[in-house]
Amino acid sequence: MKRRTDEKISALLYAYDADIRAQYGCFAGVDEAGRGPLCGPVCVAACILDPEAPVYGINDSKKLSEKKRGALFDQIVEKALAYRIxxxxxxxxxxxxxxxxxxxxxxxxxxxxDIVPNLVLVDGNRIPAGLTMPAQPVVKGDATSASIGAASILAKVSRDRYMLELDKQYPQYQLAKHKGYGTKLHYELIAQYGIQPFYRRSFLKKQGYWPEGK
Structure with missing residues (x-):
């Protein structure tokens, strides 16, 4: 049952893309992961899917399990006409x-x-300044367009994998558990071990948290 539901959702997202492609030809979807955490990078991905090689199961990365995201990541990388992270x-x-x-x-x-798109669909309600090609914002685009959904998966999986590697270098912060988000545990560990170069100091200051002497 769940597989049929996933395929139905994927078909709707691909149908949306087909309408865009009919108007503009080649286009890219863009999304990000990691805007909210206290540390680590924000990861952005752009993706041009191949309509002749669909990846079934694409959806907003937040609605997918970690295992499913990983499997879809590999398929997107293999089948996409172009992508950049x-x-x-x-x-x-x-x-x-x-x-x-x-x-x-x-x-x-x-x-x-590697391919210049005729249009860029950007998740959210803003588009980047200075783009050399037309762009459109799509609110909740990662659950609307297969291309944006694919970009959201590429960004989310890439950032999570980055944080897992960082966790190996700094196990005391337990980054594998919270991925850098401001959980109660994470704040307690910052208070205990201090700030490292991979922390977003502006985030900590904005939230009124700055451990003395750390």
Missing amino acids: VFVGPDIIDRDNILNATMGGMRQAVEGL
């Missing part, structure tokens, strides 16, 4: 703020594609 680090986030850092990452991802 960009990490924007805490230094840029602190310098430019999270919104501008994310928009800059989206622009980099799109401009880094």
Whole structure:
């Protein structure tokens, strides 16, 4: 039953893309992961799917299990006509703020594609400034367009894998458990072990949390 539901959702997302493709031809979907955590990068992905090689099961990455996201990630990478994944680090986030850092990452991802799209669909209600091709925002785009959904999976899986590697270097912060989000446990560990270079200092200051002497 769940498989049939997943396939139905995927078919709706691909139908949306087919309508866009009929109007514009080649287009890309763009999404991000990791805007909210206290540490680590925000990850942005752009993706141009191949309509002749559909990936069944695509949906908003937040609605998928970790195992399902991983399996879909591999299929998207294999079948997509083009994709690009960009990490924007805490230094840029602190310098430019999270919104501008994310928009800059989206622009980099799109401009880094091996194929130049005629249109860019961006998840959310904003588009990056300075794009050299037309763009449209799509609210809840990762649950509307297969291309944006694919980008959301690429971004989410890439960031989670990055945080798992960071966890191996800094096990005391238990990053594998919370992926950098501001959980009660995470704040307690920051108070105990202090701030590392991968933390977003602007986030901690904004939330009024800055451990003395750390």
